[in-house]
Amino acid sequence: MKLSREDVCRIFDDVLERRMTRDAADRWAFEMLQLREVGSLMFVPAADTEVIWGGIMFLYGVDLGESPGRYLHTDSDIRDAMLTLQTNGTPPMAA
Numbered sequence: 001m002k003l004s005r006e007d008v009c010r011i012f013d014d015v016l017e018r019r020m021t022r023d024a025a026d027r028w029a030f031e032m033l034q035l036r037e038v039g040s041l042m043f044v045p046a047a048d049t050e051v052i053w054g055g056i057m058f059l060y061g062v063d064l065g066e067s068p069g070r071y072l073h074t075d076s077d078i079r080d081a082m083l084t085l086q087t088n089g090t091p092p093m094a095a
Contacts, residue, residue, distance in 0.1 A: 001035055001040060001041055001042065002042045002043075002044045003032065003041060003042070003043055003044065003052060004043075004044045004045075004048070004052070005048050005051060005052050005055070005085060005086070008052055008055040008056060008059070008085060009055070009082055009085055009086055011025055011028060011029075011059055012025075012055070012059070012078060012079075012081065012082035012085070013082065015059075015062065015078060016075060016078055016079060016082070021063075022062050022063035022071065023063045025059045025062050025063070026059065026060060026061065026062055026063040028059065029056050029057070029059035029060035029061075029062075030060055032056045032060075033056070033060060036053075051085060051088060052085075054085070055081070055082075055085040058081045058085075061073075062078065
């Protein structure tokens with residue numbers, strides 16, 4: 001599977017726009033992790049591998065709760081991570 005920065009940004013945007021749940025984004029990120037482990041994930045362009053992977057790792061955990069009804073990462077945190085990804089930075093990994 002080929003994956004670009006734009007593909008990962010779409011997942012961030014889908015979460016922010018409520019087209020995808022945080023749980024679904026976490027499951028998507030886990031699937032990407034599994035694909036990478038078996039060598040079935042290609043980053044396009046290859047030079048963006050670290051940045052794309054940082055976005056995936058942020059999403060892998062985006063559903064973590066801080067307390068009942070509250071997420072560890074706010075929508076603002078998700079938006080900031082997406083903007084970092086869009087501008088060539090590596091988003092911080094979700095805790």
